[in-house]
Amino acid sequence: MSPHFSFVSLGIPARAPLRYPALSMPGSSLVRFMPVSALSSAHRYLVTSTLPHLRSTGDLAKKKTYPALWGLYRDGLLPENTKFFGYARSALTIEEIKENCRPFMNVKSEEETNYQNFWRNHFYVQGTYTQLTDFHKLNEVLCSYEPENGANRIFYLALPPSVFEVVTTNLRKSCVSKKGWTRIIVEKPFGHDDASSEKLSLHLASLFSEDQVFRIDHYLGKEMVQNLMILRFGNGLFSPTWNRLFVASVQITFKEPFGTEGRGGYFDKFGIIRDVMQNHLLQILSLVAMEKPPSIHPDDIRNEKVKVLKCIKPIKKEDVVLGQYVGNPNGKTDEEKKGYLDDPTVPNDSITPTYCTALLKIDNERWEGVPFILRCGKALNERKAVIRIQYNDVPGDIFDKQCKRNELVIRVQPNEAVYVKMMTKTPGMSFDMEETELDLTYSNRYKV
Numbered sequence: 340m341s342p343h344f345s346f347v348s349l350g351i352p353a354r355a356p357l358r359y360p361a362l363s364m365p366g367s368s369l370v371r372f373m374p375v376s377a378l379s380s381a382h383r384y385l386v387t388s389t390l391p392h393l394r395s396t397g398d399l400a401k402k403k404t405y406p407a408l409w410g411l412y413r414d415g416l417l418p419e420n421t422k423f424f425g426y427a428r429s430a431l432t433i434e435e436i437k438e439n440c441r442p443f444m445n446v447k448s449e450e451e452t453n454y455q456n457f458w459r460n461h462f463y464v465q466g467t468y469t470q471l472t473d474f475h476k477l478n479e480v481l482c483s484y485e486p487e488n489g490a491n492r493i494f495y496l497a498l499p500p501s502v503f504e505v506v507t508t509n510l511r512k513s514c515v516s517k518k519g520w521t522r523i524i525v526e527k528p529f530g531h532d533d534a535s536s537e538k539l540s541l542h543l544a545s546l547f548s549e550d551q552v553f554r555i556d557h558y559l560g561k562e563m564v565q566n567l568m569i570l571r572f573g574n575g576l577f578s579p580t581w582n583r584l585f586v587a588s589v590q591i592t593f594k595e596p597f598g599t600e601g602r603g604g605y606f607d608k609f610g611i612i613r614d615v616m617q618n619h620l621l622q623i624l625s626l627v628a629m630e631k632p633p634s635i636h637p638d639d640i641r642n643e644k645v646k647v648l649k650c651i652k653p654i655k656k657e658d659v660v661l662g663q664y665v666g667n668p669n670g671k672t673d674e675e676k677k678g679y680l681d682d683p684t685v686p687n688d689s690i691t692p693t694y695c696t697a698l699l700k701i702d703n704e705r706w707e708g709v710p711f712i713l714r715c716g717k718a719l720n721e722r723k724a725v726i727r728i729q730y731n732d733v734p735g736d737i738f739d740k741q742c743k744r745n746e747l748v749i750r751v752q753p754n755e756a757v758y759v760k761m762m763t764k765t766p767g768m769s770f771d772m773e774e775t776e777l778d779l780t781y782s783n784r785y786k787v
């Protein structure tokens with residue numbers, strides 16, 4: 340197999356970020372979730388190869404993909420000779436892409452030389468997503484940088500789902516590696532309902548074998564989400580209480596302090612439920628609620644997730660709150676004053692939700708009766724992703740109702756932490772009590 344790699348990113352960072360650090364306005368209407376079957380595909384991680392990145396101009400590309408590639412390069416985790424190609428419709432230079440990515444790259448001053456070296460391996464090709472001839476052109480460019488014995492190629496679709504099918508068809512026809520292997524990375528959402536998810540899966544299966552296709556949910560790569568397995572199954576302390584006899588409720592919250600930032604073209608067709616809840620929050624929920632898998636093999640974990648998802652009852656309309664953020668008239672900046680409908684990429688009459696709270700019930704022996712509350716929203720007051728396991732009141736109270744419920748809190752971001760809220764005696768001569776924390780804040784305990 341060729342040791343050379345091309346990473347093609349389709350989609351590129353082009354816009355300056357706007358900020359909407361203000362309001363959400365809960366309303367209420369019917370909500371439909373993607374059926375569980377749409378979630379049953381295995382999620383696997385990709386580590387590397389020729390990285391053509393389809394859509395090198397977008398939000399994902401600048402905020403996540405390029406920073407992740409830089410991290411891999413910096414830490415020596417990419418094969419030598421890896422080359423990176425961006426592909427999108429916009430007329431861009433590598434210098435512009437570099438500038439657009441810079442705020443998200445997290446480069447330390449001592450890494451500057453290495454960082455400049457990283458960008459020397461980048462190239463950009465402009466083309467449409469629909470014309471096969473443009474993909475032939477991309478293939479020619481890739482071939483011109485690859486050695487005679489070929490290279491492996493990874494195509495990363497940082498693109499709106501509306502073009503996944505045409506792009507993968509064109510890639511299959513003109514861009515597969517002749518002498519190495521080819522892989523395709525597909526971003527969520529994988530369809531917008533069961534039928535479209537199935538259609539996308541069948542389409543991908545008609546072009547590539549399953550082991551060539553990588554479906555990404557980037558929340559599964561977050562430190563504290565990965566830590567859920569260890570916390571639950573590596574500690575005798577938590578396991579015996581991880582059930583309806585001890586747990587009063589589970590809350591999983593995602594908050595973002597900015598709005599769509601010009602991503603309305605994508606976001607408005609999907610909304611917050613399909614953008615964040617159906618994938619990231621449900622992945623977290625399944626790791627919190629599933630039974631212990633027989634091993635840590637990805638297939639075993641996937642099987643347990645599917646089992647618990649199948650036990651979730653259909654969500655009732657009255658158990659959902661939806662909202663769309665509006666501008667804050669008292670906002671300090673222009674951005675704070677803008678609402679969702681003020682984004683020029685959003686239709687003026689859009690009723691797409693940017694906020695959702697939903698109450699889920701898991702109908703199995705472990706969780707019957709325990710509410711799982713999922714909350715997510717854009718343009719809220721802060722950036723935060725948190726899992727909160729709230730315990731029942733202490734039975735047989737002898738402290739005159741002073742005890743607050745224990746909580747195990749797993750803060751996914753920012754400032755990763757695991758802490759237990761608990762009651763303790765106030766130090767000193769009195770017999771007063773107060774709530775305090777057993778605190779494992781990662782930045783205090785580890786060099787992260």
Ligand SMILES: NC(=O)C1=CN([C@@H]2O[C@H](COP(=O)(O)OP(=O)(O)OC[C@H]3O[C@@H](n4cnc5c(N)ncnc54)[C@H](OP(=O)(O)O)[C@@H]3O)[C@@H](O)[C@H]2O)C=CC1
Nearest residue numbers: 350394396397398399427428429497498526527528602605
């Ligand atoms: N943003 C994020 O943080 C995350 C996003 N994702 C997923 O990544 C994918 C891409 O998201 P994101 O980067 O935010 O999206 P963007 O809206 O930023 O779009 C990405 C790029 O696609 C091209 N594009 C935009 N609209 C269209 C259109 N209607 N038809 C064809 N091309 C279009 C544009 O490039 P050009 O015009 O130059 O061709 C644009 O820069 C989505 O599936 C999303 O769910 C996943 C995790 C996180």
Ligand SMILES: O=C1O[C@H](COP(=O)(O)O)[C@@H](O)[C@H](O)[C@H]1O
Nearest residue numbers: 527557558595614615619724752
């Ligand atoms: O998938 C998505 O996630 C991001 C939030 O990711 P995070 O790692 O920064 O928490 C969200 O902004 C975007 O709308 C969505 O598509």
